[in-house]
Amino acid sequence: MLSNVTLFLARRYLRAKRSFVSVITVISILGVAVGVLMMIVVSSVMKGFEGEFRKVLIGSEPHILLHPQGQKPASTKATADLLAQVHAQPDVLAASSYIRGVMYAEREGMQSGMDVFGLPEDGAKFYMAKIAKHRFEGSLELRHGGVVCADYIAGQLDAHPGDKISVYASSNVTSAVQRFRIASDEQDEKKRHDSYKDIKLHAKEIILQGSVRAETAGAYGYTTLETAQQIFGFGDQVSGVLIELKQPGEVKDVIKRFTDAKILPAGWSASLWTDAGDARLAAMSNERVMMWIVLLIIAVVAAFSVMNTTITVTTQKRREIGVLTALGSQQSQIIGIFVAQAAFVGTLGTLTGLTLSGLVLWLRDDIRLAIAILSGGNTDSAAGMFLSTIPAQIEPWFILATCLGSITLCLLAALPPAWLAARVDPAVALRD
Known part of the structure; x- marks a missing residue:
């Protein structure tokens, strides 16, 4: 009451x-x-x-990159042994070898640079399917002698699918700059002139196959492993192993398990997708x-x-x-x-x-x-x-x-x- x-x-x-x-x-x-x-x-x-x-980070960045410290090339045997161990892990969705390097591109006087991943056939199919929803123009099916890049890079080159572009490995450009500085310091005019004549950049022509939206797929370029080996002069070597996970959010726990299980070889390190956006x-x-x-x-x-x-x-x-x-x-x-x-x-x-x-x-x-x-x-x-x-x-x-x-x-x-x-x-x- x-x-x-x-x-x-x-x-x-x-x-x-x-x-x-x-x-x-x-x-x-x-x-x-x-x-x-x-x-x-x-x-x-x-x-x-x-x-x-x-x-966006998970969908555009490789989940894990395993590579020798100092960005040194890895031998085919070391990479094959590592891939065999990685494929056996239950957390791994896909894995392949890869080559990574920076190359300069030129077309009709316009220039740009891009961070490029070279992927083998199996790795390319899986990875390009991952970023397929971010396609901007052209095809994302990698072919030998072709490249897929970010839309803003294609814009800087005023290039469209089917156009030829000339590319140079960044190491070649760096070497040419160093030789130019040495030649500039040469006191003898004839020797200096001869040194200038020796400075040459050997361009490789490749075809722009397509482009992806940089806002959602990152600013990377993609090509086949063979094309990347020719551009960067890797021979039959690669940069390391690229891994895609079933649960990307657990990447730090996965790499800890790799370390505890001694899967990661001595002298190798890991780059995680979180490194690009942790801050x-x-x-x-x-x-x-x-x-x-x-x-x-x-x-x-x-x-x-x-x-x-x-x-x-x-x-x-x-x-x-x-x-x-x-x-x-x-x-x-x-x-x-x-x-x-x-x-x-x-x-x-x-x-x-x-x-x-x-x-x-x-x-x-x-x-x-x-x-x-x-x-x-x-x-x-x-x-x-x-x-x-x-x-x-x-x-x-x-x-x-x-x-x-x-x-x-x-x-x-x-x-x-x-x-x-x-x-x-x-x-x-x-x-x-």
């Missing part, structure tokens, strides 16, 4: 004298709703950005933590609006509280009235914020488009481009924690004014 009276009074105190719901109650509910809305939307979108960046991923994670702190402050401010409502109601109902106390109501019952009021405001505000956050996340791209139209910004979003849509990753545990935390903060915010109201002397309250 007493609990029914408590709930009845709590509902009554939420209403204004001439309207169904008090204005301050509506403001409190909206304050809580905005806090929950911001917590869920911002966290989901930031988690989405982090997830998309991680997917960026850590920065994004730290940024998300800081944003949580900011959002928590917003939630606390919303809780203060509930406290303000409770203080206002306890001030307005001071005489009624005195009457209840004089009639024998206990302090816990008086406190229960205002805590129940805060529970109603917190629950309704949380549910409202949860509903609005779901609506905002569902319509997030439409909202971005509307803002772009109103602000005169760019409204085009090319399909396939990185972040052409706003990513969002919803975490159920975070939503649950946000909702429970919001209601808890509202209850805690109501306790101090409710406790003070329950301690009012009825004689003083009735006299005021």
Whole structure:
């Protein structure tokens, strides 16, 4: 019976004298709703950005590269022995030998450089299928004497699929520069002239087969293993072993198991896909933590609006509280009235914020488009481009924690004014 009276009074105190719901109650509910809305939307979108960046790295970077230290070439036998051990590991999805080097490309006076992977037939089919969704132009099926590169490199060369481009290994260019410096220091004019004549770059012509979007597939070039061996002068040697994993997120655990099992030969090291983005991923994670702190402050401010409502109601109902106390109501019952009021405001505000956050996340791209139209910004979003849509990753545990935390903060915010109201002397309250 007493609990029914408590709930009845709590509902009554939420209403204004001439309207169904008090204005301050509506403001409190909206304050809580905005806090929950911001917590869920911002966290989901930031988690989405982090997830998309991680997917780009996994989808464009080799998961593991095993290679001799100092980037020295590896012998065919050492690579074959290592590949046999790697293929036997349950974590490995695919593995092949590879050659990696930097080459300069030229076409009709335009130049560019690219980091190139040379892959054998089996490795090329698997790896190019991995980045096939990022195709920009042409074919990604590697053929001897052909190359696939990033779209911006093709743009710098003004080259399209089928065009011939001249390529030079970076080591050849470096050697030519060194010989040029030596020749420049030669005092004898005839010797200097002869030295200049000896400086030659032997270009190799290859065909541009296709290009991939650099934004999502990285800035690498790809060619066959044989073509790379000819360009970089590797003979029958390779750079090492390229590995693709079933669970790329466990790459650090996998390489630790490789080390413990002594699969990695002495004098060899490993490069992981995380190396290309560890700092960026850590920065994004730290940024998300800081944003949580900011959002928590917003939630606390919303809780203060509930406290303000409770203080206002306890001030307005001071005489009624005195009457209840004089009639024998206990302090816990008086406190229960205002805590129940805060529970109603917190629950309704949380549910409202949860509903609005779901609506905002569902319509997030439409909202971005509307803002772009109103602000005169760019409204085009090319399909396939990185972040052409706003990513969002919803975490159920975070939503649950946000909702429970919001209601808890509202209850805690109501306790101090409710406790003070329950301690009012009825004689003083009735006299005021």
